[in-house]
Structures are given as C-alpha cells and as structure tokens.
Amino acid sequence: MPLAIREISKSFGEKAVLRGVSHVFPERGASAISGPSGCGKTTLLRILLGLEEPDGGEAHIPKGAKRAAVFQEDRLIPHLSAAANIALVAPDLPAGEIAALLEAVGLDASEKQRVAKYSGGMRRRVALVRALAVRPDILFLDEPFTGLDDAVKEKCAALTRERMRGGLIVVVTHDGDEAALLGCTDMLRLPAAPKEETP
Numbered sequence: 001m002p003l004a005i006r007e008i009s010k011s012f013g014e015k016a017v018l019r020g021v022s023h024v025f026p027e028r029g030a031s032a033i034s035g036p037s038g039c040g041k042t043t044l045l046r047i048l049l050g051l052e053e054p055d056g057g058e059a060h061i062p063k064g065a066k067r068a069a070v071f072q073e074d075r076l077i078p079h080l081s082a083a084a085n086i087a088l089v090a091p092d093l094p095a096g097e098i099a100a101l102l103e104a105v106g107l108d109a110s111e112k113q114r115v116a117k118y119s120g121g122m123r124r125r126v127a128l129v130r131a132l133a134v135r136p137d138i139l140f141l142d143e144p145f146t147g148l149d150d151a152v153k154e155k156c157a158a159l160t161r162e163r164m165r166g167g168l169i170v171v172v173t174h175d176g177d178e179a180a181l182l183g184c185t186d187m188l189r190l191p192a193a194p195k196e197e198t199p
C-alpha cells in the first residue's frame with residue numbers, strides 16, 4: 001500500500017488545524033501539497049515523518065520506506081563545510097559522489113568555508129543535497145525553492161528528479177512552476193484553518 005493518510009486531525013490547544021484530511025499518494029513520482037499559510041501543511045509533513053502525532057486518524061507509511069526531508073529552515077551544522085554536512089548523514093558516500101551532487105546544484109564542492117558563511121539560497125541547496133544523499137524512498141520538501149533564482153531552481157529540480165527516480169517526492173508548494181519542475185502529477189489542497197473561536 002502506498003503512502004496514505006486517513007481522516008487525520010490535529011489541533012494545537014483550541015485551534016483545529018487539520019480536520020479529517022484523507023489522501024492516497026502515488027506509489028512513485030511527485031505529489032504537491034498546497035493551501036493558504038497556516039493551514040497545516042508543515043504539520044502534515046511532520047505527521048508523515050513521525051515527528052508529530054495526529055489527534056485522530058492514521059498515516060500509513062509503506063513498510064521499510066526510508067524518509068528524508070528538507071524543512072523551511074535548513075537545519076545544517078553551521079560550523080561544518082557543505083561537504084562535511086553531507087558526509088555526516090551519508091558516511092559511506094564517496095567524496096567524489098558528494099562533490100558531484102553539490103556541483104549539480106551549482107555549488108563549489110571544494111569550498112572549505114563553513115555553511116554559516118553561506119547565503120540562505122546556498123544553504124537551502126546544501127540541505128537538499130543532504131536529503132538526497134541518503135537515497136530516500138520518500139522525500140518531503142517544504143517550500144524548497146523559495147528564494148532561489150530560476151536557473152538554480154531548474155538545477156535543483158533536475159537533480160531531485162534524477163536522484164528520486166523510482167521513489168516519491170512530496171512537496172509543499174504555492175508555486176505551480178515548482179510543482180511542474182518536480183513533475184507533480186498529484187495535488188492535495190488543504191483548506192484554510194478555521195478562525196479561532198472567540199469566547
């Protein structure tokens with residue numbers, strides 16, 4: 001059975017964020033999740049990653065599926081270089097392959113500088129390469145290409161599609177172009193979270 005959610009609900013305090021959300025994701029390829037700001041897109045990804053428990057409903061994760069994610073914030077180790085950040089999660093990956101992945105998104109793999117000195121867009125690309133380095137079966141991307149210029153977006157999308165061939169990409173995005181670049185054929189639209197009840 002593919003990745004699927006059934007009647008997922010989640011509230012934070014009085015605030016109901018996800019209310020009875022169901023979806024069956026494709027076995028492979030790419031799937032987009034969209035919806036207005038604050039509607040629970042990141043929360044849903046966190047549930048699919050097992051980082052958050054839903055209040056109700058269930059998420060089915062295909063047995064043995066390796067999951068990786070790129071969140072809106074990059075979560076890199078700031079004092080390490082780009083290559084060292086990647087080697088940390090993929091210690092068996094040959095240095096040459098790490099370099100090839102970094103070069104594929106337009107980064108200089110021989111750069112020894114710590115990623116703290118990188119621009120936001122460069123760190124975002126390092127975070128993408130780090131997720132791809134572990135060869136996940138399912139890759140979750142939370143608005144991955146925000147702030148990248150078009151040429152860089154295309155490089156990132158091409159590498160992601162190539163490396164994820166046979167697997168599933170689940171991407172939170174507002175941007176139809178981003179969804180198209182990643183080859184999304186499936187879309188889950190989340191409704192706006194209800195306004196908080198005022199007592």
Ligand SMILES: Nc1ncnc2c1ncn2[C@@H]1O[C@H](COP(=O)(O)OP(=O)(O)O)[C@@H](O)[C@H]1O
Nearest residue numbers: 012017035036037038039040041042043044193
């Ligand atoms: N850990 C948390 N505690 C309290 N409120 C949260 C928490 N995580 C998310 N929220 C709230 O849930 C709503 C949905 O958040 P989020 O999933 O980040 O939305 P989106 O990614 O669609 O913009 C927001 O109102 C947010 O403030």
Ligand SMILES: [Mg+2]
Nearest residue numbers: 041042072142
């Ligand atoms: Mg979000």
